[in-house]
Amino acid sequence: MxxxxxxxxxxxxxxxxxxxxxxxxxxxxxxxxxxxxxxxxxxxxxxxxxxxDTMPHITIEDERRSVPTQPAEQEYGAVQMSDIANVGKRPGIKYPETVMSSLRSWIPGDVAPSAKTTAIVNHGGARIGITLTGIDPRREVQVSKLASQMREGKIDDLSRAPNGIIMGEALAEKIGVKSGDTVLLIGGQGIQLNSTVSGLYRSGLKRVDESHIYSLMGPAQVMMGQNGVVNQLRLRLNDPMLAQKVAAQVEAQTGYKSVSWQEANADxxxxxxxxxxxxxxxxxxxxxxxxxxxxxxxxxxxxxxxxxxxxxxxxxxxxxxxxxxxxxxxxxxxxxxxxxxxxxxxxxxxxxxxxxxxxxxxxxxxxxxxxxxxxxxxxxxxxxxxxxxxxxxxxxxxxxxxxxxxxxxxxx
Amino acid sequence: MTEVALQAVELVRRIEGDVAHTLVNGIDLAVNRGEFVAITGPSGSGKSSLLYLLGLLDAPSEGEVMICGQPTSKLSESERADVRLTKCGFVFQFHFLLPEFTSLDNVLLPMRAAGKMGEAEMHERGLALLGSLGLAEHANKRPNQLSGGQRQRVAIARALANRPEIIVADEPTGALDTKSTEQVFSILRDIADNGQTVIVVTHDPALAARADRRIHIVDGKVAEITGRDEGRRVCEMAN
Structure with a gap:
């Protein structure tokens, strides 16, 4: 050699x-x-x-991934049902506190409740459709980076103003509002709520900044017309890469549709x-x-x-x-x-x-x-x-x- | 009893192609250990082709070459290379020294390839070989710093490096002046006198006359074998 x-x-x-x-x-x-x-x-x-950072790692929603099998279908093979509507059913996750306690005992991270709905923000001549998420400020800091994304005000300011909201800088610029201004929120059932802009955030994702508004749980539940409802649980994990695996386990445990950030952004x-x-x-x-x-x-x-x-x-x-x-x-x-x-x-x-x-x-x-x-x-x-x-x-x-x-x- | 160093049996070398051509045509030959054989013949007669077959550089189309009694026709190319490395030494008309290497490194090349000696032992032998050929002071010179005769002597030293049984030389004096020719031939004669077998292809009848045996090749066949001691013997012209 x-x-x-x-x-x-x-x-x-x-x-x-x-x-x-x-x-x-x-x-x-x-x-x-x-x-x-x-x-x-x-x-x-x-x-x-x-x-x-912007999204919850796992979102548990008050819906099932597939339509539950009806008892009659289980009993009789010849029976097939479709278009079943549970007219009197109250939306939201049942016993959310119990579910959260159970999850906290084993998930490597934390969980916080939220009430999510859609609304229209009206200011001046501008009417823009948005997603309104009601949060618990004390728990929110455990599951999102919203606190560090604040450009004006703090999350805690939500409770200091009447019907306070936090909106993205891009949305605020679009409709021409500043911190302290009042805007009108219009819910799906025609419920209207005057809200004060308590703060502005910037997540870095323009589609989020232009369409997401945060409020306390109460105003969001009012906009939904469902007092006390929690229709979303949001999880933040120590290792975001485990989200898919944990989401599957959560779904198996709770029966609610659990969407990891990977699934939400599959495209x-x-x-x-x-x-x-x-x-x-x-x-x-x-x-x-x-x-x-x-x-x-x-x-x-x-x-x-x-x-x-x-x-x-x-x-x-x-x-x-x-x-x-x-x-x-x-x-x-x-x-x-x-x-x-x-x-x-x-x-x-x-x-x-x-x-x-x-x-x-x-x-x-x-x-x-x-x-x-x-x-x-x-x-x-x-x-x-x-x-x-x-x-x-x-x-x-x-x-x-x-x-x-x-x-x-x-x-x- | 004389020992056969190299034997060729019914050796044929054919070039296949659109126009088939037979270079060596059924040659039988036995060369004894320590014998100096000169192969002569006109250009294109097949003498170099025969030499390459005898030195295992080329494979015969038919027939057998036995080196020290070992048949070689069924050996793989790698096994033939091993036999060449240990049992044959080659000297060509052109010296074919590696130009970037010194004389000593060129002589050490076959020893290093064989890998049977330590570095110190190889150096000692390389220097001794160069010294015996009058090149001691040129050991660290590169081929381009040597004369034609000196280069050819280095090539001879390289051929002798692994103490081969057989030295095969293809017109080793073809490109040399008279003085260098004389030197190279004397060296080859001494090698044979010291017990190694030497087979030389040459055009020079005066030099061939100093060989123990002269084999004259015409059209790929042995036309005449002349022995130095036994006198002239006319061989059967094969046709």
Whole structure:
């Protein structure tokens, strides 16, 4: 092996310019791929963080995932029922406090009640449909980031003003209200409520900021026409990634439809998968393209070294041993290129993280989110090394397959 | 009793293709240990092809080559490479030294490939070989710093590195001046006198005359075998 390495080292070290070009190709490929991986994962995680921070991790709603089987259907196979309406049924989750106590005993997180309804906010000439969520401020801080998302006022201010509400900055701007102003809320049953804007929040998700208003439980229940009703339980977990699993367990326990944040955003997450696939394909293509420089160099060396290959084979060196020389050469080029690529990748990531971008939708200037991960460096380096070895293998195989007699005769 | 170092039985080498061509056509040959054999013949007669078959660089279409009694026709390419590495040493018309390596490194190459000696032992043997060929002071020079004769002597030293049974040389003096030619031939003669078998292809009748046996090849067949000691013997012309 030492002999093969010596020969390989001699080949690459006597072709400084070619070797440096090859290393530069690998370094560029690795560096830019690491940068892309950091940018992609950074932006994705940033978005998910915002999403997870804004939404409850699990929402338990006062409905069933499927229509319950009727007793008659259970008894008689021939019976089939449809369009069953429970006219007198009171909406909401039954015994919410009991359910919450039970959940708190085992879920890795906390749970808070809420009353959710739809309404129209009326101010001046503007009438906009919104979602009104009644919350318990003391418990809300356990399950949402609303407190930290407040831009004006505090959650506790809800109870200090008559029928206080907290609305998103984007909605407030849209209808032209400020903290302290009064707006009219109109419920589905024609119930009207004058409410005072106690505070403004910004979640970072424009669709939320434009359509969600928070109030105390009482005003929301009034708007629903159902005093004391709790139609939603919201859970926040210590590890948001457990949401799907916990949601299934909660649903099995309570019978109520439990929706994890992943399920609620399934479309978005599947679009991430497509995005990941596209970006990974591009990154793979970059690494593959960068290995063409190695292919070029190894092709040139094998062509120039045809006589050496012939003489090494005639001396008794096995074909695979001779082939290994060129794989080692590619590995040398690849490894040094990867080392420089790691440095370049880190510098590019650092450079990008210094850039801030103005978001016209939210009106804020935010730095580019870069995710630094040792795994990016290891995976990109590994793939690049494989590409280099592959790029060397084919010209090396072609060159070492040549019969030495043909070359010796030609040279003679 | 003389020991046969190399034997060829009904050796045929055919080039297949649109126009089939027979390079070596049914040659039988036995070369004894320590014998110096010269293969002569006109250009295109098949003498180099025969040499490559005898040195296992090429595989015969038919027939058998036995090295030290070991049949080789059924060996895989890797096994043939192993036999070449340990039992055969090659010298070509062109030296074929690795240009980036020093003379010593070139001589060490087969020893390192065989991996049977320690680094110190290999160095010692490499230097001894170069010294015996008058190249001690050129051990650390690269091929481009040596004359043609010196390069060819380094190539001979490389061929001798693994103490092979057989030295196979294809016109080793073809590109050398008279003085270097004389030196190289004297070295090959000494190698044979020291007990190793030497088979040389040459165009030079004066040099061939110094061999123990001369085999004249015409159209891929043995036309004539002439022994130095036993006198001239006309072989049957195969046709």
């Amino acid at each position: 030492k002999l093969l390495f010596n020969i390989a080292w001699t080949h690459v070290s006597t072709r400084v310019r070619q070797t440096l070009v090859g290393m530069a190709g690998v370094a560029m490929g690795v560096g830019f791929t690491i940068m892309m991986a950091g940018l992609m994962q950074g932006s994705q995680l940033d978005f998910l963080r915002q999403l997870v 978005l997450l599947s679009s991430f998968t497509v995005r990941d696939f596209i970006v990974l394909t591009v990154m793979g293509a970059m690494l593959l393209t960068s290995s063409f420089a190695t292919y070029n160099i190894i092709s040139t060396i094998t062509h120039e070294k045809r006589q050496d290959i012939a003489i090494m084979k005639s001396l008794g060196m096995r074909e695979y041993a001779v082939r290994r020389i060129f794989i080692i050469e590619a590995a040398i080029i690849g490894l040094v290129g990867i080392l420089f690529g790691w440095v370049l990748g880190y510098l590019l990531c650092y450079g990008w993280s210094m850039i801030t971008i103005f978001n016209p939708l939210t009106g804020t200037t935010v730095p580019l989110s870069i995710y630094y991960s040792a795994m990016h460096y290891v995976v990109v380096g590994g793939i690049s090394l494989l590409c280099c070895a592959g790029a060397a293998y084919f010209p090396a195989r072609k060159a070492t397959c040549v019969h030495p007699v043909e070359i010796i005769r030609g040279a003679s």
